[in-house]
Amino acid sequence: MNNKIFFTPGPSQLYPGIEKHIASALENNVGAISHRSKQFQELYKNTTENLRHLLQLPEEFHIFYLASATEIWERIIQNCVEKASFHCVNGSFSKRFCEFSTELGKKAFKAEVTFGNGFYPAEVHVPEEAEAICLTHNETSSGVSMPVGDINKFQEKNKNALVFVDGVSSLPYPELDYSKIDSTFFSVQKCFGLPAGLGIWIVNERCIEKSRQLQTKGIKTGTYHTLPALLEKGMVNQTPETPNAFTIYLLGKICEDMNHKGIATIRKEIDKKADLIYTFLSNSENFDTFVKDHTHRSKTTIVANTKISSPEINKRLEPFNTVIGTGYGSYKEKQVRIANFPAHSVESIETLIENLKKTGL
Amino acid sequence: MNNKIFFTPGPSQLYPGIEKHIASALENNVGAISHRSKQFQELYKNTTENLRHLLQLPEEFHIFYLASATEIWERIIQNCVEKASFHCVNGSFSKRFCEFSTELGKKAFKAEVTFGNGFYPAEVHVPEEAEAICLTHNETSSGVSMPVGDINKFQEKNKNALVFVDGVSSLPYPELDYSKIDSTFFSVQKCFGLPAGLGIWIVNERCIEKSRQLQTKGIKTGTYHTLPALLEKGMVNQTPETPNAFTIYLLGKICEDMNHKGIATIRKEIDKKADLIYTFLSNSENFDTFVKDHTHRSKTTIVANTKISSPEINKRLEPFNTVIGTGYGSYKEKQVRIANFPAHSVESIETLIENLKKTGL
Numbered sequence: 001m002n003n004k005i006f007f008t009p010g011p012s013q014l015y016p017g018i019e020k021h022i023a024s025a026l027e028n029n030v031g032a033i034s035h036r037s038k039q040f041q042e043l044y045k046n047t048t049e050n051l052r053h054l055l056q057l058p059e060e061f062h063i064f065y066l067a068s069a070t071e072i073w074e075r076i077i078q079n080c081v082e083k084a085s086f087h088c089v090n091g092s093f094s095k096r097f098c099e100f101s102t103e104l105g106k107k108a109f110k111a112e113v114t115f116g117n118g119f120y121p122a123e124v125h126v127p128e129e130a131e132a133i134c135l136t137h138n139e140t141s142s143g144v145s146m147p148v149g150d151i152n153k154f155q156e157k158n159k160n161a162l163v164f165v166d167g168v169s170s171l172p173y174p175e176l177d178y179s180k181i182d183s184t185f186f187s188v189q190k191c192f193g194l195p196a197g198l199g200i201w202i203v204n205e206r207c208i209e210k211s212r213q214l215q216t217k218g219i220k221t222g223t224y225h226t227l228p229a230l231l232e233k234g235m236v237n238q239t240p241e242t243p244n245a246f247t248i249y250l251l252g253k254i255c256e257d258m259n260h261k262g263i264a265t266i267r268k269e270i271d272k273k274a275d276l277i278y279t280f281l282s283n284s285e286n287f288d289t290f291v292k293d294h295t296h297r298s299k300t301t302i303v304a305n306t307k308i309s310s311p312e313i314n315k316r317l318e319p320f321n322t323v324i325g326t327g328y329g330s331y332k333e334k335q336v337r338i339a340n341f342p343a344h345s346v347e348s349i350e351t352l353i354e355n356l357k358k359t360g361l
Numbered sequence: 362m363n364n365k366i367f368f369t370p371g372p373s374q375l376y377p378g379i380e381k382h383i384a385s386a387l388e389n390n391v392g393a394i395s396h397r398s399k400q401f402q403e404l405y406k407n408t409t410e411n412l413r414h415l416l417q418l419p420e421e422f423h424i425f426y427l428a429s430a431t432e433i434w435e436r437i438i439q440n441c442v443e444k445a446s447f448h449c450v451n452g453s454f455s456k457r458f459c460e461f462s463t464e465l466g467k468k469a470f471k472a473e474v475t476f477g478n479g480f481y482p483a484e485v486h487v488p489e490e491a492e493a494i495c496l497t498h499n500e501t502s503s504g505v506s507m508p509v510g511d512i513n514k515f516q517e518k519n520k521n522a523l524v525f526v527d528g529v530s531s532l533p534y535p536e537l538d539y540s541k542i543d544s545t546f547f548s549v550q551k552c553f554g555l556p557a558g559l560g561i562w563i564v565n566e567r568c569i570e571k572s573r574q575l576q577t578k579g580i581k582t583g584t585y586h587t588l589p590a591l592l593e594k595g596m597v598n599q600t601p602e603t604p605n606a607f608t609i610y611l612l613g614k615i616c617e618d619m620n621h622k623g624i625a626t627i628r629k630e631i632d633k634k635a636d637l638i639y640t641f642l643s644n645s646e647n648f649d650t651f652v653k654d655h656t657h658r659s660k661t662t663i664v665a666n667t668k669i670s671s672p673e674i675n676k677r678l679e680p681f682n683t684v685i686g687t688g689y690g691s692y693k694e695k696q697v698r699i700a701n702f703p704a705h706s707v708e709s710i711e712t713l714i715e716n717l718k719k720t721g722l
Contacts, residue, residue: 006393011603014392022383031375031556032367034686067428067558070602074584100584189603195392197428197558197605223435223461241431242372242550244558244605325395 005348006339008325009140009301010169013343015193021253030249040245041237047252048237051200054255054263055171058178061204064230065239065248068199069168069187071225073097075201076132076183077104079211079227080162082219084109086130088119088146091139092328097166098134115331116303118144118296121153126161131210133163138170140190141328143303143337144296145170152180162206170300172263172342173270182206188247191300192254193343198247203227258342266342273340273349274299280353286361290335302338308361309333316359322352366709367700369686370501370662371530374704376554382614391610401606402598408613409598412561415616415624416532419539422565425591426600426609429560430529430548432586434458436562437493437544438465440572440588441523443580445470447491449480449507452500453689458527459495476692477664479505479657482514487522492571494524499531501551502689504664504698505657506531513541523567531661533624533703534631543567549608552661553615554704559608564588619703627703634701634710635660641714647722651696662686663699669722670694677720683713 006013025031033039048063057063066072077085077100084107087098101108111124126133133154138145155163162182167174171186183203189196211227223229224240233240258266278297281287287304291297306313310326310333317324327335340349367374386392394400409424418424427433438446438461445468448459462469472485487494494515499506516524523543528535532547544564550557572588584590585601594601619627639658642648648665652658667674671687671694678685688696701710 004390004393006390008393008395011393011395011606014387018392019387022387026375026380026383029365029367031379031550032365032369032372034369034372035557067432067605068602070585071428103581103584105581187603189392195605195607196396196603197608220464220466223464224431241429242548242557244428244556244608245372246556247558247605 004321004323005352006323007344007352008323009337009339010187010190011196012190012339012341013193014195015254015257015343016345017257018193018250018254021250024253025246025249031246033245035238035242035245043245043249043252044237044239047248047255050252050255050259054258055202056175056263057202061178061202062208062231062234064201064203064234065243066199066201066225067197067244069166069185070199072185072199072201073100074104075222075225075227076134076164077101077106078220078222079214080164080207081106081132082214082217083107083131084127084129085132085134086110086126086161087134088124088136089113090117090119090142090144091115091136092141093166093168094134094136094139097136115142116144116290116292118146118291118293119150121150126154126158130158130161133158133161134166135163136166137174138167138298138300140169140301140337142290143298143301144291145298147295148174148176152177155180155182162210170298172258173267173300175267178204188251190339191341192251193341194247194250194254197244198251200251201230269346270299270340270342273344273346274302276346276349276353277302277338277340280356284356284361287336300340302340303327304336304338305334306336310336313356313359313361317355320355322355324352365682365684366713367684368705368713369684370698370700371548371551372557373551373700373702374554375556376615376618376704378618379554379611379615382611385614386607386610392607394606396599396603396606404606404610404613405598405600408609408616411613411616411620415619416563417536417624418563422539422563423569423592423595425562425564425595426604427560427562427586428558428605430527430546431560433546433560433562434461435465436583436586436588437495437525438462438467439581439583440575441525441568442467442493443575443578444468444492445488445490446493446495447471447487447522448495449485449497450474451478451480451503451505452476452497453502454527454529455495455497455500458497476503477505477651477653479507479652479654480511482511487515487519491519491522494519494522495527496524497527498535499528499659499661501530501662501698503651504659504662505652506659508656509535509537513538516541516543523571531659533619534628534661536628539565549612551700552702553612554702555608555611555615558605559612561612562591630707631660631701631703634705634707635663637707637710637714638663638699638701641717645717645722648697661701663701664688665697665699666695667697671697674717674720674722678716681716683716685713
């Protein structure tokens with residue numbers, strides 16, 4: 001592998017040691033074995049157990065393997081919403097999730113704040129009709145995070161609604177309280193440092209029960225990726241369709257590596273690296289940290305306004321074989337996004353900061 | 362990579378040279394680059410152009426990258442069927458495709474024959490109401506194929522319906538006449554010798570127009586994977602969601618390799634290998650070729666009844682590091698399925714037959 005380092009917010013830097021795991025996947029014929037074979041079932045079980053351990057996930061939650069977090073947005077609405085969902089919208093991804101609900105013919109209620117801002121639960125009113133409350137732990141577009149303590153307040157006030165937490169670009173960093181949420185999900189190309197092509201959907205029994213209720217009412221919830229279909233196969237360590245077994249295997253190996261390191265250490269390192277980056281940004285003449293409320297600042301996707309355009313910064317970083325993320329959408333030139341994922345070592349962040357300084361920033 | 366050879370009908374033997382392409386994918390940061398970057402667009406374009414050349418696909422057809430052929434079944438019904446579809450059902454996969462239509466709330470008409478049999482177009486009546494005619498070129502479960510000449514007869518008799526051809530376990534082998542069909546699709550883990558996790562959907566303008574008509578009528582056609590959404594991103598060599606870029610890259614490389622060899626040579630070799638296998642089966646005391654009508658016999662998935670159970674045969678093949686496919690579903694023990702894909706060299710098929718003979722078959 002060449003030595004370019006990606007601080008882009010996903011796809012991003014691959015997790016150290018990935019080549020070794022790819023070699024072992026080939027050695028073990030992971031790309032060739034049947035997805036109905038015992039070998040596949042063991043592989044599936046190994047990934048699920050390691051991921052469960054890493055996330056400290058209670059037994060009553062199920063882990064399902066889909067194609068992308070984008071697919072999971074669609075499956076959530078299809079499976080768990082009969083008439084109305086509610087969304088906290090504060091960036092491009094939470095906005096798109098909300099649009100999915102409308103596009104699938106549901107009523108999508110939302111609370112919306114301007115780009116760069118977060119939510120204060122006391123000010124958010126969730127309509128009684130909302131069957132699903134869709135929160136984004138980490139808005140990859142704006143670098144705004146919703147503190148876990150705030151996420152935990154929604155269920156108490158809305159006992160009948162299911163709480164879904166988009167953890168796409170932050171899991172396994174946040175220490176979620178699984179007694180206060182019903183589902184979370186992520187993509188492997190963010191904090192897990194894997195090539196894209198796998199979305200992980202975690203649900204409790206309430207979600208599955210809701211999907212069954214919808215089916216009983218004759219509501220169309222999909223085909224191969226309904227929650228009951230995923231559960232039926234998941235119970236025997238299989239998927240309904242021929243899955244991306246190669247990446248499921250790699251995810252298991254990366255989770256093993258992360259468990260070996262320890263989730264506490266990973267979280268501590270992310271905190272430390274985030275401090276380094278935010279301190280650098282606040283001392284720089286060029287940058288202006290985008291998220292003003294410190295409690296809403298993402299630890300894993302750090303966004304700043306930049307005087308020098310982000311493509312120009314990347315040009316200056318080329319001799320250092322380093323790439324950072326540009327701003328999202330219309331903010332492309334005016335902002336930078338720096339990923340702070342488990343694949344990025346403390347040393348690599350220190351070097352990034354040094355190199356940014358060397359280029360005059 | 363270890364030297365086990367898989368003659369299973371998918372996932373199956375990886376295409377020769379795959380390790381080299383995986384190494385070059387890592388070298389080129391394919392797992393880390395943004396799916397909105399120029400490098401990704403070039404990668405996408407390269408795969409599309411090589412696949413288009415391999416399949417001799419006319420310009421007016423679009424190629425889209427989804428997660429699996431199973432997903433494509435769902436997207437076909439959602440995007441291209443308002444009320445009713447028609448299905449030729451002669452095995453487990455064509456049956457499941459038909460069920461998808463019902464599960465999505467459509468009326469699914471079907472013609473059905475018993476397992477191991479194929480269709481004779483003159484005897485098949487397609488109801489006037491059917492908006493989509495769903496044919497399976499190669500039924501992976503039973504080893505029954507529908508000759509291309511027969512596929513070509515449907516559109517002429519049903520000018521208003523769209524013709525969909527499931528080429529999951531046969532493309533790029535069949536020389537399809539694209540003026541007689543509207544769409545085809547396949548999975549990469551069959552004849553393309555790649556790890557699973559990518560489904561390729563090929564459609565013409567009529568399919569896209571149909572999806573637009575449904576949207577205009579207010580029918581829900583999905584979210585990120587509607588045909589207009591796929592087209593909008595496809596036009597700029599992108600996908601709506603973060604895709605399995607790694608496998609899109611590998612598919613491009615395998616198509617390059619196949620184009621270098623030449624599609625005519627690949628087809629000739631498949632014919633030759635199929636002859637070798639069918640001849641062996643008909644001379645064996647143990648096997649009885651399952652598909653009786655020679656014109657319906659698959660060239661790429663060859664199925665036979667077996668006196669000695671298929672797991673027992675695989676046990677006997679273990680010393681030769683060789684695996685063949687067992688029967689599908691309830692036929693697991695009673696049948697074998699031998700994949701004859703481009704990844705299987707003539708020599709490897711000859712060796713397989715020798716080894717089967719050595720084990721007393």
